[in-house]
Structure formats: C-alpha cells, structure tokens
Amino acid sequence: MEWMMSSALESPHAFRRGDPDATPDGQAVLLAGIDGGGTKTTALVADERLTVLGEGRSGPSNFLRVGVEAAVTAILEALEGACRQAECTPADLRALGIGLAGIAHPTHYRRMREALLRALVEHLAYGARDPQSLQNFVLTTDAEIALYGATDGQPGVVIVSGTGSIAYGMNARGQKARSGGWGPTFGDEGSGYDIARRALAAVASAYDGRMPPTLLTERVCRYFGIESPAELPRVIYEDATSLNIAPLSEVVIQAAREGDAVAREILREAGLELARTAIAVIKRLRLQQEAFRVSYVGGVFSAGELILEPIRQKIREVAPKAELNPPLFPPAVGALKLALARLGLSDRESEAARSLPKLGVR
Amino acid sequence: MEWMMSSALESPHAFRRGDPDATPDGQAVLLAGIDGGGTKTTALVADERLTVLGEGRSGPSNFLRVGVEAAVTAILEALEGACRQAECTPADLRALGIGLAGIAHPTHYRRMREALLRALVEHLAYGARDPQSLQNFVLTTDAEIALYGATDGQPGVVIVSGTGSIAYGMNARGQKARSGGWGPTFGDEGSGYDIARRALAAVASAYDGRMPPTLLTERVCRYFGIESPAELPRVIYEDATSLNIAPLSEVVIQAAREGDAVAREILREAGLELARTAIAVIKRLRLQQEAFRVSYVGGVFSAGELILEPIRQKIREVAPKAELNPPLFPPAVGALKLALARLGLSDRESEAARSLPKLGVR
Structure with missing residues (x-):
C-alpha cells in the first residue's frame, strides 16, 4: 500500500x-x-x-x-x-x-x-x-x-505485515492486546519474510520431487540470477537475513496473479496465519460481538484479495460484525x-x- | 543414537x-x-x-x-x-x-x-x-x-536429521538420489533446528493465545534462563543461528516423553516431513516395490518411536517392503x-x- x-x-x-x-x-x-x-x-x-x-x-x-x-x-x-x-x-x-x-x-x-x-x-x-x-x-x-x-484512535485491530508481522488492537475500554511479532526465526507468520521462505521451500521441494512443479521455480531463479534451484543455498546463505529475503514475496504475489497454484496457496496460508494472529487479539479484547474496523498495513497487502479474502473469511467466523478495510x-x-x-x-x-x-x- | x-x-x-x-x-x-x-x-x-x-x-x-x-x-x-x-x-x-x-x-x-x-x-x-x-x-x-x-554399501535409503536434515538413497543399479538438505532458512524440514523452531513458535503462539498452553513454555524458558516468553526475542536474536537453536530439540523430545501434546505433535510433524523427504528419494529411485533398508542417523532420532512411528507409517504407504531399521x-x-x-x-x-x-x- x-x-x-x-x-x-x-x-x-x-x-x-x-x-x-x-x-x-x-x-x-x-x-x-x-x-x-x-x-x-x-x-x-x-x-x-x-x-x-x-x-x-x-x-x-x-x-x-x-x-x-x-x-x-x-x-x-x-x-x-x-x-x-x-x-x-x-x-x-x-x-x-x-x-x-x-x-x-x-x-x-x-x-x-x-x-x-x-x-x-x-x-x-x-x-x-x-x-x-x-x-x-x-x-x-x-x-x-x-x-x-x-482506526484514527478508535477501537479496532490492525494487522501489520511487511518484512515482519504483528496484530494489535484496542477495545472501547482502552485495553490493548498484541499477537505475533516474534521475529523471523520463530514468528512473523504471514509476513513478507514468511511468504518468501515458503516460496523458497516450495521451489526446493519441487526440485526434490516432494511437491508439484511451480512457476515460482523459474521466477525465483530469475530473481537471484541463477540457472537452477541447486544454486539457491549458495546465494541464500551468503546473506540470509530476513531483510534480504522478504522482497522475494513480491515475486510470489506476481506469480499468484498469473495464476500459479503454489503461489496462490502460499498467499492463502499467509492470510490464514495473519487471521489467526488477529483473532487472538479479537478474543483477548472480547470484541467478538462488536462492530469494529480491522485494517491492514504493509507491503504484503499489495497482494490484495489474494491475501485479504482468507483473512476476511476467517475473521468473519469469529467476529461477524468486524469490517476488513484499508487504514484511515x-x-x-x-x-x-x-x-x-x-x-x-x-x-x-x-x-x-x-x-x-x-x-x-x- | x-x-x-x-x-x-x-x-x-x-x-x-x-x-x-x-x-x-x-x-x-x-x-x-x-x-x-x-x-x-x-x-x-x-x-x-x-x-x-x-x-x-x-x-x-x-x-x-x-x-x-x-x-x-x-x-x-x-x-x-x-x-x-x-x-x-x-x-x-x-x-x-x-x-x-x-x-x-x-x-x-x-x-x-x-x-x-x-x-x-x-x-x-x-x-x-x-x-x-x-x-x-x-x-x-x-x-x-x-x-x-x-546400508553397508547396499541399496537403501538413509534419513539424516541432526542440526539439518536430508534423505539420500541408492538403488540396485547404483543410481543415487537426494531430497531435502536445503539448510535452515528454507529447508531442513524435520531437523533438530526445525523442531526447535516449531517449539519456539508454539511457545510464542501459546503466549499470544493463538495456540493451546504447553509444557514447552516452562521448559523453553528454563532452557534459556528467562522468566517469560516475552524475553525470547532478546535471547534468540542475540545469536539466532541454527547451531544455537537446534539443541532445544532435546527439550522438545523430553517434554514429548512426559506426554505434552504440543511437543508430541511437533515430533509427529517432523517425522512426517522426514518421511516426505525419504519418499521423494524412494520414488526417484523407483524402489516402491523393492525390499530395502531405510535407516536413520542423527541426534533427532533419540526421540525413538515418537518420530520413527510416523516415518514408518508414511513410508509403508508408498514402499510396503521397506524396513525402517537402525544403521548398520x-x-x-x-x-x-x-x-x-x-x-x-x-x-x-x-x-x-x-x-x-x-x-x-x-
């Protein structure tokens, strides 16, 4: 955005x-x-x-x-x-x-x-x-x-997903809660880094024959300027920080737009992870029966409905009056x-x- | 072992x-x-x-x-x-x-x-x-x-799972195949590092209210000498290498032995990942109908049946004559x-x- x-x-x-x-x-x-x-x-x-x-x-x-x-x-x-x-x-x-x-x-x-x-x-x-x-x-x-x-200071929840991810919210009594945001090693589910990591794993798995072929193989190789996934460890472990890897999430979004099933599934799973994180906040703040805004901030949301749709569906199950909308x-x-x-x-x-x-x- | x-x-x-x-x-x-x-x-x-x-x-x-x-x-x-x-x-x-x-x-x-x-x-x-x-x-x-x-040089498959993980095999024609072994960032599924990372994620998720409580919370905190999971990012990101984190898998194995459901599920999932990796090798080498040894090497297998049982089950579905046995x-x-x-x-x-x-x- x-x-x-x-x-x-x-x-x-x-x-x-x-x-x-x-x-x-x-x-x-x-x-x-x-x-x-x-x-x-x-x-x-x-x-x-x-x-x-x-x-x-x-x-x-x-x-x-x-x-x-x-x-x-x-x-x-x-x-x-x-x-x-x-x-x-x-x-x-x-x-x-x-x-x-x-x-x-x-x-x-x-x-x-x-x-x-x-x-x-x-x-x-x-x-x-x-x-x-x-x-x-x-x-x-x-x-x-x-x-x-x-939310312009009003009760609600924001889902942040850029390099990392976190959900944060406030209820009408001013109580606040967060969920996620534990960083790339054991958290940040649904973040740009998480999406990129899943894409790399999908390419590696396709290469091994563990998973189906994907458009991501060609796109990820092109992104890193390599001939084959066999070269991935070399380029990744030379400088394997979440900062360097997260931008690959844009390649996933592009491949998903072009219809690649693996890329779409990665974004759907990322959406479900982000929804899980937001739902933990909603439950903590006892917002389930309230009408409130759930907004989203960060580069990952350039995926649009590919990631918003699973979030919307999942949150609706728990908080039917919540509205998923862009931030004010x-x-x-x-x-x-x-x-x-x-x-x-x-x-x-x-x-x-x-x-x-x-x-x-x- | x-x-x-x-x-x-x-x-x-x-x-x-x-x-x-x-x-x-x-x-x-x-x-x-x-x-x-x-x-x-x-x-x-x-x-x-x-x-x-x-x-x-x-x-x-x-x-x-x-x-x-x-x-x-x-x-x-x-x-x-x-x-x-x-x-x-x-x-x-x-x-x-x-x-x-x-x-x-x-x-x-x-x-x-x-x-x-x-x-x-x-x-x-x-x-x-x-x-x-x-x-x-x-x-x-x-x-x-x-x-x-x-396998003492005979046709078969070995699953290695220590800090990292890989499956490797050879058929009677001397053809070889590997699967996995892509390193901690986007591979090594079912490895000690993967198990440790899943444990940390489970503790973080339990703390957030995204997942059920687990014995791992107390054990992981004790392992790092901290009071609360809130301190985990501090201790982990000071030195977040797979080498430093992988030994935590022993804490998971211990908690699973004591019956913790979350720890048991982490080991079961690790077993399924390792089985998937081995199965890719089995298929590549066309061993499905053969009788051969599948062995295992690495610290993760100190978990015994907690990790061997899901591997055995999953491999049996694909290669019914394969035998999961310790290495010669x-x-x-x-x-x-x-x-x-x-x-x-x-x-x-x-x-x-x-x-x-x-x-x-x-």
Missing part, C-alpha cells in the same frame, strides 16, 4: 506567511511523526492541523535487525529529510511521535529511547529551541502507531497524531480531522 | 607387534574416516580390517555455517585426536575418507576440497610418507557416508569404508566384514 504524500505538499509553507494557526509567539506549532520499520523509515513534519509540510525517507530502523547505530542513523536521516522539505530544523519541533519495530521488550525500549534521544539532541539539536519538546518525545511500537493511524491513515500519521495528543491538542476538536483526507495520505 | 567407540579400543596397538595384516614393508595399512556435520566432527583411524584404533572429536565442520577456516580447523583437530589415540601421525595414513555437510554444490565442494587438502598437507604432513595417499583422499557429502555406513554402521565407519575401497581393498572379501559388529560401532 502506497500513500501519496506529495499531493499534500502543494503549498507547504503557507503557515510561515501569517498562518492563523500560529501560536501567540508568532511561530507555527511544528511536530513530526516517524514510522520506523524493518524495511524503511518514514518521517513527516506537520503543523498542528496536521497539514503535512515535509516528508523524509530512509532505510530500515528495526534495531534488532540492523543494530542500534544504523537504526538511529536511519531515523535521523528521515527526520532531516522531512525538515528540509518543510523548511524548518529539528530544533523547531515542539513534539515528536515515533513508532519503531523491535522495541516491544522493555530492555529494548529503554536502550533505543536513550540512544535515540541522545542522538536527536546532540546531532539535530532537538529541544534546543524549546526544552519542553524533550517532554513531548513519544516513543512507542510500530504496531501502536499503525493502530492509531488505521498511514502509521506515520498515527505517529503525528500521538505527538499532537502529547501537546494536549487533538485534531478531533478542530477542522483538521476533516481536512486530513485531503492530504492524500489515506 | 550414540555409538560406543571405546569398547573397540581395548587393545588398539596389537598391529604394531607383528600384526599378520601388515603390508610387505612391515607397516600396517592405516586409514582414517571423518564425519563432519553441523554440530560435531568425528574422526576414526583404523587398519585395513577396519579395526578402529583411535577416535577423535571436535566441533562443527559445516563450512556454510562456521566458515571454511573453522571447518578445516575442526576436521584437523578431530583427525589429530584420532591419530594420537592410534599412536600414529596423519603422515602414516594411506587413505582418508571424509564426508562433510554443506558441500553438495560443486562450487562448495571445490572450495572445501582445496582448503582441506592444503591444510592437511601443510599442517599435518598428510602424504609426506606416502605420496600415493594424496590420491587416496576421498571427499564426499555427509549424506553419502551416512548411506554407505547405514555410523557415518564415520562409512567414511572408513570409502577410504578402504579407494585403496582397492574391500572388507567384503575379508574377515573384516564379519568382525565389524565386534567393534561396538553399530
């Missing part, structure tokens, strides 16, 4: 020219939201009406996969890019909302928070203009901002909204909530 | 005191067999009647997992240990049979052969006493020596036999074949 940010940026600097929303000191309130995942990092800079003024992108920032240093660097790079486009500096920001993959564990959270805040202050002078902004630094999981964006806003906007809430402001009481769809960032 | 080597070593040096099998030049013919796997390396030194005179062990020598240098070092270490016990030096050896994991691909084979032969000559002076022994250097896959040992000889003896064959000698024409069971190495 690709959100078109650029359309929101047609006149990004209006606020500088006597914007009525500017604070009493004459400065517009600027805030940033960052979505840091296993594949890429997205940063947005916006004003308090959540008009997006700048966007920046960089590489992966899941520190479990790339290390703390590379993760922090990616976050700083995305934020600098967004500030540059918004014609401001990180020191101008009043609040910062960040959702990161890989920080669910308290130890990881503390480690990342410390490294990140130190780097923001030292390298980007975050908080230099307004020390209060150091208090308005909100760090949470990528699942939390995905949910916040997907992308995770980075979820992060912006968290930053706005930390400022004590809410887009819900303003015009901004209604103006958001105009951003194109749906 | 553990072969008791020590019993064979009671009077290892008899041959030095005017052994009737000594060659015309008065020197006994010494040869070595090496079994190099993902977890450990075993070397045996024997005379031409395959009386085992020395045994040496070391760490893993699958170069795809530990690198060429570490693999070569492990092989040299095991061989030196075996020679020390046999009171000879590697320079005394007339032939060397080696089976290694990770060298199925020709590129890998060439790379490992070159590095290994160079190190043997430079560091252990292999070939220094008898240059012909450089010609009697037989390098092949771990699956090949496992099969050769398991361990892989390192298979390697010795290959070395013996290279010398133009065969234990089949001598007394040695009958004396072998006395070694205890069955």
Whole structure:
C-alpha cells in the first residue's frame, strides 16, 4: 500500500506567511511523526492541523535487525529529510511521535529511547529551541502507531505485515492486546519474510520431487540470477537475513496473479496465519460481538484479495460484525497524531480531522 | 543414537607387534574416516580390517555455517585426536575418507576440497610418507557416508536429521538420489533446528493465545534462563543461528516423553516431513516395490518411536517392503569404508566384514 504524500505538499509553507494557526509567539506549532520499520523509515513534519509540510525517507530502523547505530542513523536521516522539505530544523519541533519495530521488550525500549534521544539532541539539536519538546518525545511500537493511524484512535485491530508481522488492537475500554511479532526465526507468520521462505521451500521441494512443479521455480531463479534451484543455498546463505529475503514475496504475489497454484496457496496460508494472529487479539479484547474496523498495513497487502479474502473469511467466523478495510491513515500519521495528543491538542476538536483526507495520505 | 567407540579400543596397538595384516614393508595399512556435520566432527583411524584404533572429536565442520577456516580447523583437530589415540601421525595414513555437510554444490565442494587438502598437507604432513595417499583422499557429502555406513554399501535409503536434515538413497543399479538438505532458512524440514523452531513458535503462539498452553513454555524458558516468553526475542536474536537453536530439540523430545501434546505433535510433524523427504528419494529411485533398508542417523532420532512411528507409517504407504531399521554402521565407519575401497581393498572379501559388529560401532 502506497500513500501519496506529495499531493499534500502543494503549498507547504503557507503557515510561515501569517498562518492563523500560529501560536501567540508568532511561530507555527511544528511536530513530526516517524514510522520506523524493518524495511524503511518514514518521517513527516506537520503543523498542528496536521497539514503535512515535509516528508523524509530512509532505510530500515528495526534495531534488532540492523543494530542500534544504523537504526538511529536511519531515523535521523528521515527526520532531516522531512525538515528540509518543510523548511524548518529539528530544533523547531515542539513534539515528536515515533513508532519503531523491535522495541516491544522493555530492555529494548529503554536502550533505543536513550540512544535515540541522545542522538536527536546532540546531532539535530532537538529541544534546543524549546526544552519542553524533550517532554513531548513519544516513543512507542510500530504496531501502536499503525493502530492509531488505521482506526484514527478508535477501537479496532490492525494487522501489520511487511518484512515482519504483528496484530494489535484496542477495545472501547482502552485495553490493548498484541499477537505475533516474534521475529523471523520463530514468528512473523504471514509476513513478507514468511511468504518468501515458503516460496523458497516450495521451489526446493519441487526440485526434490516432494511437491508439484511451480512457476515460482523459474521466477525465483530469475530473481537471484541463477540457472537452477541447486544454486539457491549458495546465494541464500551468503546473506540470509530476513531483510534480504522478504522482497522475494513480491515475486510470489506476481506469480499468484498469473495464476500459479503454489503461489496462490502460499498467499492463502499467509492470510490464514495473519487471521489467526488477529483473532487472538479479537478474543483477548472480547470484541467478538462488536462492530469494529480491522485494517491492514504493509507491503504484503499489495497482494490484495489474494491475501485479504482468507483473512476476511476467517475473521468473519469469529467476529461477524468486524469490517476488513484499508487504514484511515498511514502509521506515520498515527505517529503525528500521538505527538499532537502529547501537546494536549487533538485534531478531533478542530477542522483538521476533516481536512486530513485531503492530504492524500489515506 | 550414540555409538560406543571405546569398547573397540581395548587393545588398539596389537598391529604394531607383528600384526599378520601388515603390508610387505612391515607397516600396517592405516586409514582414517571423518564425519563432519553441523554440530560435531568425528574422526576414526583404523587398519585395513577396519579395526578402529583411535577416535577423535571436535566441533562443527559445516563450512556454510562456521566458515571454511573453522571447518578445516575442526576436521584437523578431530583427525589429530584420532591419530594420537592410534599412536600414529596423519603422515602414516594411506587413505582418508571424509564426508562433510554443506558441500553438495560443486562450487562448495571445490572450495572445501582445496582448503582441506592444503591444510592437511601443510599442517599435518598428510602424504609426506606416502605420496600415493594424496590420491587416496576421498571427499564426499555427509549424506553419502551416512548411506554407505547405514546400508553397508547396499541399496537403501538413509534419513539424516541432526542440526539439518536430508534423505539420500541408492538403488540396485547404483543410481543415487537426494531430497531435502536445503539448510535452515528454507529447508531442513524435520531437523533438530526445525523442531526447535516449531517449539519456539508454539511457545510464542501459546503466549499470544493463538495456540493451546504447553509444557514447552516452562521448559523453553528454563532452557534459556528467562522468566517469560516475552524475553525470547532478546535471547534468540542475540545469536539466532541454527547451531544455537537446534539443541532445544532435546527439550522438545523430553517434554514429548512426559506426554505434552504440543511437543508430541511437533515430533509427529517432523517425522512426517522426514518421511516426505525419504519418499521423494524412494520414488526417484523407483524402489516402491523393492525390499530395502531405510535407516536413520542423527541426534533427532533419540526421540525413538515418537518420530520413527510416523516415518514408518508414511513410508509403508508408498514402499510396503521397506524396513525402517537402525544403521548398520555410523557415518564415520562409512567414511572408513570409502577410504578402504579407494585403496582397492574391500572388507567384503575379508574377515573384516564379519568382525565389524565386534567393534561396538553399530
């Protein structure tokens, strides 16, 4: 799923020219939201009406996969890019909302928070203009901002499936639950990595005569530039990280679109795994009888109905009033909204909530 | 499965005191067999009647997992240990049979052969006493020596399941086939690593509420010294190699013995995967109507009937005259036999074949 940010940026600097929303000191309130995942990092800079003024992108920032240093660097790079486009500096920001993959564990959270805040202050002078902004630094999981964006803060469930996968939800009492997200070795069922791994296994099995032939054999070999599946161990084990393998899921989606039965079955199984993960959250939150939104975020959902249909069917069995729908806003906007809430402001009481769809960032 | 080597070593040096099998030049013919796997390396030194005179062990020598240098070092270490016990030096050896994991691909084979032969000559002076022994250097896959040992060179199939897994077989026409052995990322179904990964996934799923509770939760936490499954990503992703995770399969086997349904199901599924792999080999070799031995080698089979029963059932459906039995000889003896064959000698024409069971190495 690709959100078109650029359309929101047609006149990004209006606020500088006597914007009525500017604070009493004459400065517009600027805030940033960052979505840091296993594949890429997205940063947005916006004003308090959540008009997006700048966007920046960089590489992966899941520190479990790339290390703390590379993760922090990616976050700083995305934020600098967004500030540059918004014609401001990180020191101008009043609040910062960040959702990161890989920080669910308290130890990881503390480690990342410390490294990140130190780097923001030292390298980007975050908080230099307004020390209060150091208090308005909100760090949470990528699942939390995905949910916040997907349901616009309302009760519901979001299924995230990119390089990794997780389901996360909230009920009307504000109780939250997650399921999945255990990483490539023993979790992330239905993720891009899982789909890619199943595709490689299907190619290997077809080669051995354990499974039927599949279009995937030719496609996977072409992807890696090899002649035969016999070469797969060589190319895979030279650099067998989930990051390097997950993009192969796009090959699976393409083969499934062309009708390959094995590829279709892989996507169907991935959908069922994602549904299982979402259902665990639904049951934990006792949402079975409620009407609520189940949304989805991440590259895997470019498969469309090939993966949505099994999810929809399976969830319907457990929660018949649930509706599977695209997210209202992308995770980075979820992060912006968290930053706005930390400022004590809410887009819900303003015009901004209604103006958001105009951003194109749906 | 553990072969008791020590019993064979009671009077290892008899041959030095005017052994009737000594060659015309008065020197006994010494040869070595090496079994190099993902977890450990075993070397045996024997005379031409395959009386085992020395045994040496070391760490893993699958170069795809530990690198060429570490693999070569492990092989040299095991061989030196075996020679020390046999009171000879590697320079005394007339032939060397080696089976290694990770060298199925020709590129890998060439790379490992070159590095290994160079190190043997430079560091252990292999070939220094008898240059012909450089010609009697037989390098092949771990699956090949496992099969050769398991069936004593007769038609049949061997299922290897340790850290990794593979099935390998030969028919009466000498045709060979393999299935599986694609490594931890997209193969090795039914291996120790696969069993361990499934156990971790079961613990994570139980924690999420996706799967029923299991005894594995407490056992896995105890194994890693953690309080809760929430800590698993931290301990696993610090060092998530198949080598570090595979030993957890022993915890699964233990829990299954104590009756845990989830652990039993994991072993049953692993058995079915191994059977599928063996069946692919059986079909390729057109053995369905033949009577032949299917043997098994590797740490996973310490699970006994918990894993053998599903294998037996599944294979019987396809090849009703196949018999699932323990291997006749361990892989390192298979390697010795290959070395013996290279010398133009065969234990089949001598007394040695009958004396072998006395070694205890069955």
